[in-house]
Amino acid sequence: MRYVLQRLAQGLLVLLGVTTIVFALTFVAGDPVATLAPLEATPDERAAFARNMGLDRPIPVQYVDFLTHAARGDFGMSYSSHEPAMGEVLERLPATILLTTAAVLFALVVSVPLGLLAAMNHDSWIDVVARLFAFLGQSIPVFLLGVVLIIVFGVDLHWLPSSGTGSWQHLVMPAVAVGSFSAAVLARLLRSSLLEVLSQEYIRTAYAKGLRGRVVVVRHALRNAALPFITMLGLQVGFLLSGAVVAETIFAYPGVGRLAVQAISRKDVPVIQSFVMVAALIVIVANLFVDLVYTRIDPRIRLG
Amino acid sequence: MKRRWTSRARAVPGYVGLVVLLLLIAAAVFADLLAPNAGTQLLLERLDPPTWASGAHGYLFGSDNLGRDISLRMIQGARVSLTVGFVGVMMSGGIGITLGLIAGYLGHGWDRVIMRVADVQQAIPVLVLAVAVAAILRPSIVNLIAVLALTTWFTFARVVRAEVLGIREMLYVESARVVGANARRIIVRHILPNAAASIIVIATLQVGNLILFEASLSFLGVGVPVTTPTWGRMVFDGLDYVSTAWWIALFPGIAVTITVFATNLVGDWLRDRLDPRQREP
Numbered sequence: 001m002r003y004v005l006q007r008l009a010q011g012l013l014v015l016l017g018v019t020t021i022v023f024a025l026t027f028v029a030g031d032p033v034a035t036l037a038p039l040e041a042t043p044d045e046r047a048a049f050a051r052n053m054g055l056d057r058p059i060p061v062q063y064v065d066f067l068t069h070a071a072r073g074d075f076g077m078s079y080s081s082h083e084p085a086m087g088e089v090l091e092r093l094p095a096t097i098l099l100t101t102a103a104v105l106f107a108l109v110v111s112v113p114l115g116l117l118a119a120m121n122h123d124s125w126i127d128v129v130a131r132l133f134a135f136l137g138q139s140i141p142v143f144l145l146g147v148v149l150i151i152v153f154g155v156d157l158h159w160l161p162s163s164g165t166g167s168w169q170h171l172v173m174p175a176v177a178v179g180s181f182s183a184a185v186l187a188r189l190l191r192s193s194l195l196e197v198l199s200q201e202y203i204r205t206a207y208a209k210g211l212r213g214r215v216v217v218v219r220h221a222l223r224n225a226a227l228p229f230i231t232m233l234g235l236q237v238g239f240l241l242s243g244a245v246v247a248e249t250i251f252a253y254p255g256v257g258r259l260a261v262q263a264i265s266r267k268d269v270p271v272i273q274s275f276v277m278v279a280a281l282i283v284i285v286a287n288l289f290v291d292l293v294y295t296r297i298d299p300r301i302r303l304g
Numbered sequence: 305m306k307r308r309w310t311s312r313a314r315a316v317p318g319y320v321g322l323v324v325l326l327l328l329i330a331a332a333v334f335a336d337l338l339a340p341n342a343g344t345q346l347l348l349e350r351l352d353p354p355t356w357a358s359g360a361h362g363y364l365f366g367s368d369n370l371g372r373d374i375s376l377r378m379i380q381g382a383r384v385s386l387t388v389g390f391v392g393v394m395m396s397g398g399i400g401i402t403l404g405l406i407a408g409y410l411g412h413g414w415d416r417v418i419m420r421v422a423d424v425q426q427a428i429p430v431l432v433l434a435v436a437v438a439a440i441l442r443p444s445i446v447n448l449i450a451v452l453a454l455t456t457w458f459t460f461a462r463v464v465r466a467e468v469l470g471i472r473e474m475l476y477v478e479s480a481r482v483v484g485a486n487a488r489r490i491i492v493r494h495i496l497p498n499a500a501a502s503i504i505v506i507a508t509l510q511v512g513n514l515i516l517f518e519a520s521l522s523f524l525g526v527g528v529p530v531t532t533p534t535w536g537r538m539v540f541d542g543l544d545y546v547s548t549a550w551w552i553a554l555f556p557g558i559a560v561t562i563t564v565f566a567t568n569l570v571g572d573w574l575r576d577r578l579d580p581r582q583r584e585p
Contacts, residue, residue, distance in 0.1 A: 018427055135565065135568060135569070136565065138568060139561050140564075141516055141536075141560050147542070147543070147550075147554060148554070151546060155546065155547045191584075238426075238429035245432065246520050246523060246524065249523075260435065263439075264525070267439070267440070272436045273436075276433060280427045280432075283428070
């Protein structure tokens with residue numbers, strides 16, 4: 001329990017740091033008024049804008065003000081829709097969560113069998129092919145995979161819709177494009193951690209007891225290889241969100257990533273800030289979740 | 305005998321990656337000689353398929369919607385990608401290695417502050433933060449490199465810190481301290497050389513990652529001015545034509561993949577050679 005509370009406190013500290021970075025975003029370009037004011041504003045309008053937004057106050061005052069508003073989820077109004085920016089992001093969030101969840105499922109369905117097969121047939125041609133696939137998956141950018149999928153399954157074969165949302169078919173290509181990188185990383189990790197576990201003494205003992213190969217791998221090796229695998233899965237959340245930004249643009253999928261990319265062309269800073277906030281929050285929560293799972297699986301952490 | 309053969313066989317992909325990478329670097333360096341007319345628009349020859357796919361005008365990878373030669377623009381794109389990849393890693397590494405050394409060697413408060421900042425940055429997906437910053441800054445290659453360096457330094461910092469923590473306790477460092485070597489001498493003469501192997505491996509793999517980030521940012525239209533030929537932007541421009549002129553988006557995307565693949569092969573090979581503890585079985 002103390003461990004969990006410690007992690008929770010750490011997560012909150014990180015969240016405070018993220019909020020600070022998000023606040024600092026408006027100062028990256030030097031003058032926040034130039035960043036935040038509408039592009040077509042006259043000098044007089046700019047001065048009025050600065051006064052209205054409180055940008056003429058000292059920075060520490062602005063920071064405290066930003067934090068108090070942020071704590072209530074208030075990141076200002078979107079410039080284009082004049083609705084609360086955070087509300088706009090949260091409205092699109094379920095679509096992105098659906099996409100990344102589908103991508104995680106794809107990554108798991110591919111990486112677990114691939115890693116297992118490669119480890120159980122170490123140094124055979126199966127292993128070589130699996131490693132090649134994993135390497136390729138780590139090198140293909142999301143946008144190329146998206147383009148290839150559209151050309152093959154959308155344009156040529158007409159099996160799947162190339163853009164939009166509405167049915168599970170719309171989800172297939174974006175999820176594969178987003179999940180492939182993680183599938184490759186996870187397969188490589190599972191393979192090498194399985195190989196490491198399989199060379200341990202207690203595995204030899206299990207074989208010596210007369211247990212069959214499959215039982216040894218599933219009951220003993222897989223369980224021990226699960227810990228690094230779950231850690232890596234947690235670390236993938238950031239990559240999945242990054243991938244979703246690109247995939248949502250290719251497949252015209254109405255999630256937060258597409259919203260953010262549209263916000264960029266309009267320099268809609270409150271929406272961009274809300275987006276960074278939400279993405280970081282998801283990563284933090286995912287890592288907390290991984291820590292919790294850890295304590296359940298590994299008694300050394302729970303008791304130590 | 306067998307062992308020697310396997311170690312040679314393991315090196316082959318690394319050599320292949322190295323040759324591909326050197327060719328790409330050559331293409332980038334001599335881009336203006338190889339592709340001086342990359343910007344030429346021949347509107348009568350627009351959307352021409354590659355020669356080997358029944359193209360009429362002799363373009364190796366076809367022409368785009370403005371009648372520009374895609375293969376020539378790809379050579380120009382190599383310049384942007386490799387510059388951002390290599391210079392970006394130098395800057396990211398410079399920041400990360402310095403902070404990693406400080407955190408690992410000085411420890412205490414320094415360590416806590418630097419590692420907490422790394423935690424915070426790690427919580428924000430690199431592409432998300434880079435998109436946000438690049439969107440606010442004026443698009444330019446210099447800004448893009450700075451953004452990528454400031455969003456990826458923690459990878460170096462973590463590795464270097466871990467190395468320093470191990471090396472610092474070694475007997476030879478202790479002896480150096482006893483005979484009166486100061487911190488600077490210990491870091492330069494003892495710690496850096498021993499951490500070099502992991503740094504080189506990480507740096508190589510990070511070149512590939514940064515090229516991926518650059519391509520993704522260019523694809524999204526942030527970072528590099530949209531008129532500069534970049535592989536990522538070329539793929540984006542080709543998206544509108546993907547159902548009829550698939551070659552516009554496909555080949556620049558393949559160029560990114562080959563480049564990153566080659567860097568990963570080299571990185572993996574270097575890890576085998578330099579850092580055998582981390583080697584994949």
